[in-house]
Amino acid sequence: MKKLNGIRLKHRKNTENCATVSLPLPHKIKLPMSMHMGAPCTLMIKTDDTVKVGQKIGDSDAPFSVPIHSSVSGKVTSISDYQTPTGTVCKAVEIETDGRQDISEEVKPPVITDKASFIKAVRESGVCGLGGAGFPTHIKLNPKTEIDTLIINAAECEPYITADYREMMENTEDVLCGIRLVKEKLGIKNAKIAVEANKPEAIKKFENMAENDDTIDIVTLPSSYPQGAEKVIIYNTTGRIVEEGKLPSDVGVIVLNISTAAFLCRYSRTGMPFITRRITVDGNAVGEPKNVLAPVGTPFIDILNFCKTDIDSIKKLISGGPMMGMCIPDINMPVVKTTNALLAFNHYDERKTSACIRCGRCVNVCPLGLMPAEIDKAYKIKDIDDLKALKVMLCMNCGSCTYVCPANRKLAETNQLAKALIPRK
Template identity: 50%
Template sequence: MLKQLKRAARGAGVPHEKGTAALATEKMPVPSKVVLPMRQHIGAPCAPVVKKGDTVMVGTLVGEAQGFVSANIYSSVSGTVTAVDSVRLSSGADCPAVVIQPDGEQTVDPAVKAPVVTDKASFIAAVQACGLVGLGGAGFPTAVKLSPKTPVDTLVINGAECEPYLTADAREFLENSETVMSGIQAVMKYLEIKSCIIAIERNKPECIDLMCSLAKGVEGVSVKPLKTRYPQGAEKILIESATGREVPQGGLPCDAGVIVLNVTTVSTIGKYLATGMPLVTKRLTVDGDAVAAPKNVEVLIGTPIQEVFAFCGLKEGVELGKVIMGGPMMGVAVATMDEPVLKQNNGLLAFTAQKAAMPAPQPCIRCGRCIEGCPMGLAPVQIAGAFTRKDTEELDKLCVDLCMLCGTCSYVCPAKRPVTQTMSLAKDFAAKEAKK
């Protein structure tokens, strides 16, 4: 399987839909309320540390991490806690949430101060205190990622942003290049990493040129332009493209001597070290054929999606078909516009019913395009058969656990079958059976 990776890192040539790439970020006003679910990361959900009636400020801790694989949650507004209740997320899971009524003053908590960092331990503690998670969409706590169990010699900055529509990371390069560089240098210094590769797809030439100029003369830092091909930004694919190394099956990037950080994640480290302001805002790309004025928007975390679209405007007289958190390939369709913006959200896409309509799936014609397109060299047709038979041994042989649910197989399928959904079910089934 590992040898297949180099032969099969193919993916798909998705449309170059980057209409907001040249649009500077606009700051959204304070919303009518913020809703802060206690699960905005991979790992243990936070425990609420405030109650109804409490007064909070910007940067006040409202959700405390429960264990190392977790991430603190802070208030993005000043105001009053109106409820500590349960909300339902797009995943279908119910989660405790803190609801805050803003006072409009945006008073900053006096506890917000730049951290004192002198060594690796205090650096990791600072990143953990920031509440930082992977801002490319995965939501893995960054402090955990920066605490590898095996030696690491290379830092890879993920600036691929390979999904259509999304341009928030490109704007981070262009608008916050100084904190991108300061974050990189801090990670390299305190983790004693000698080499950093800033990986950017070639469809972002202005980002490549800017970072090349800034990296010039900085020891160990280089920029690597990458082929524009989805899913170039997937962690294992990115590592191979940027370094030539392969992550072992079932392994982590650190097993290949690499740490991967999204560009906005590493930039946030730079900002936090300078200001002490925890993660309370997020840049989103708001786009789609139902959006009146697509924008890149800086949003307070917890803002209801409805208010984000009200700020950008939805076209009049069109039937709204689907709203997606994230990109069109790996994003999640939202059930209600009342859902809030989370830390790991990087885009909100609204499509008309006509654009969102999918043709009825047809029988599989065994064309093999899903196999040819799979960036991990998997065989979705065979995996689907093994899943239908509930053959766990065959699913294991077919390495279903390597599937990253990138959506390439569904995208390239001429029969428009729900291949990715089947892969997800098969992967989940195999994982549950393995635990028995």
């Protein structure tokens, strides 16, 4: 089977052998009410309230949303407007920790009997896709169509990030238990764990543990970016093509991030909602790159200090990987549920864009076979019909085209701008 295009990146997985360390409890945390895809939550507490670990502090009536829980025990000091790195504004709660970490009475193992109660429990856990996009998991696990394959996304194709890898190495048992839980409750026959070839240790570990289970397959993917993109991973593991406008569930597949699967297992046992997450801290401004387990809401500066970062030297701070991660404008912004990495760099070269030489590298690397050079031209003259014909709407912003462009043209960015020109139906 022909594999989709990809690019070879330097993996730079410097932290792959760094066992996860817990961050000392921060003095103050900030919890924005919008951390993932979907409607922002409405606050359930007010200033001066005391909160406990695992207490629900925000929820929404919208089905496409997940509740937010406090990751610490302490006192609410302020509620203010907060601008997220994507530019949207929502409310944010500031909580001063009391150091006791009292666990809320709300935290108790969920009663899961059938599919409906499972989906409800998943929503209550506050979990969303932990790979970075943050799609609400309970929506993903409740498709309208018949599912025959569960794909566990363990590609982790972005450079630097090893958060999912550490989950695989440290909590292998949880991952398998999570997979079995989802399979059983949703009645899915087969599961495939898709791992990039650059993680041989993890592949070996899973192969040993799932040896006696023929319903769980380990699929080794080539180490090329963007292997973990949903459409790419579905095609490369099952050969199925998710067509334009369709969802993975339309081809009988659910793709779940490996850390999400492991979390679901732990939640079913303890009932502790999603309040801490593992973050890979790396980049050349970081003195001691680490994998840190931090409460959601921890200010980035606390984590950077914990990793002996030269704060004054930072020029660029990225939440996520270097290919798709987002720039953080303020070092005091908090960790959210989808923060899988924090990269601090002390250099930034302004790249000078020059004329397109039509070398075709962008076309050759696009995993979806788009033609960024042509889209760039059509965008310049605002030719909406041509942009539609070039299928710019399918671009997933993996950034491969910009990465390879010898003229430093910002093609991925242009694709996003071009999308905005096309009227939505």
